[in-house]
Amino acid sequence: MIPAAFEYDRPTTVAEAVDILARNPGTAKVLAGGQSLLGLMRLRLARPERLVDIGGLAELRGIRALPDGGLAIGALVTYREVLDSALATSRVPLLAMAIADIGDVQVRNRGTVAGSIAHADPASDMPAVVLALEASLVVRSGSGERVVNATSFFEGAFVTDLAEDELLTEIRIPAQPTGVGMAYRHLEQPASGYSIVGAAAVVGRTGGSITTARIGVTGVADAAYRASAVEAALIGTDGGAAAIAAAAAHAAEGVAVGSDIHADAIYRAEMARVHVRRAIEAALGAAG
Amino acid sequence: MTEQVRLTVNGVPRDVEVEPRRLLVQTLREDLGLTGTHVGCDTSQCGACTVHLDGRAVKSCTVLAIQADGHVVTTIEGMAPDGGLHAIQAAFWAKHGLQCGFCTPGMIMSAADLLESNPDPTDDEIRHAIEGNICRCTGYHNIVAAIREAASTLRAGTDVPAAANA
């Protein structure tokens, strides 16, 4: 119930935060909304020696419109703030589609989008979403800023490209191609609400054939991934039911499909195909 | 090592000395004696500990007291500061929205968050809004009815019926 004792820092600038991380290699952990980290600490599955509470960093707040039609989401933006943002829900409807079902009201009021991405739980929803949106992740450390494409960020279960002294500061979502539709479909574990499989689709047609197909998949393997075999099979087709089903059949190709008490690998792979198919169908239904 | 934290709890500034690892729910219950906020689980799932932090429902077992430093907390004790019942409390009573009552404070705080942003929710929206609150007794039916009733009382802007305050 009670976390083990730790040292606590509450920096007031990003520069100060990354400085603390640099001076405490391997022992400091970032604390954002705490919805994953505090639970792990209470069960003593995590015992960080030092918490760097980024909750006071005004620089990381807010959702900004990018001049190219995209969106920048600061690291402290909660799920609730995304759902309440007319800018976010109109520019990138996929965000709200996935977020509405994450956890519960209390978790969405406190949990951050960036925290979920940094945590990289293999059953979490946001990784699939940022993959399908071709988002990039802005990362800061004492040695400066770098921008990582979501496609090279998720490396394994709870493992990302973030180094221990790095802070994820912003999620940048580029303008999406005109006329695309978006959808999120998932099979929820009924008690926890986490995704056994989740599929995010951004799909569009030009002149009768599919020209954009970006599919992010979570829950199936150790890390969320782009279903590139599905995308390749879908591009150039008419996007009819047969073409979608044929493409979705590749949903679990090229990954080591996970197996646990909720779903064995055979069932999980089948559910990946089903939910990828449904996400593509719904996205095309929503396309302009 | 302890740190000085200032919370505004139910409208009153409160200064407490806490270890950084102290959970907000411990501070409310043990340091401030506000035992209306309950603890029902170890896994952030039951919602019995739900309070408002800056006006939003949160699970106070999954927030450090020190994270709430400088912020505004409302607990079930603060819903009707005059000693009467808040419209949501009155509706839980009138509609039998509780049996043992363990989940009730958390349910009411989640309902209050919902009704603030959505004064006329459908039953589906009510059920979605209390997804983070587990009730072992009622089967939820009467809780949904109570929240629906509270919504209509609050929309009408009428005072809580005198009988409920008696």
Ligand SMILES: Cc1cc2nc3c(=O)[nH]c(=O)nc-3n(C[C@H](O)[C@H](O)[C@H](O)COP(=O)(O)OP(=O)(O)OC[C@H]3O[C@@H](n4cnc5c(N)ncnc54)[C@H](O)[C@@H]3O)c2cc1C
């Ligand atoms: C009851 C419950 C139900 C849930 N259901 C779902 C669900 O259905 N789907 C789903 O996807 N998720 C679910 N979650 C998980 C939730 O989405 C995450 O806990 C939350 O978004 C994490 O964000 P946070 O701000 O709370 O992060 P924290 O818990 O503060 O941090 C999580 C991890 O990320 C690191 N971190 C956080 N921010 C940064 C940053 N800016 N830079 C570097 N590292 C950082 C921390 O060091 C820590 O390791 C659920 C959680 C709970 C408690």
Ligand code: FES
């Ligand atoms: S005590 Fe169960 S969610 Fe907080």
Ligand code: FES
């Ligand atoms: S009334 Fe007993 S748990 Fe809800």
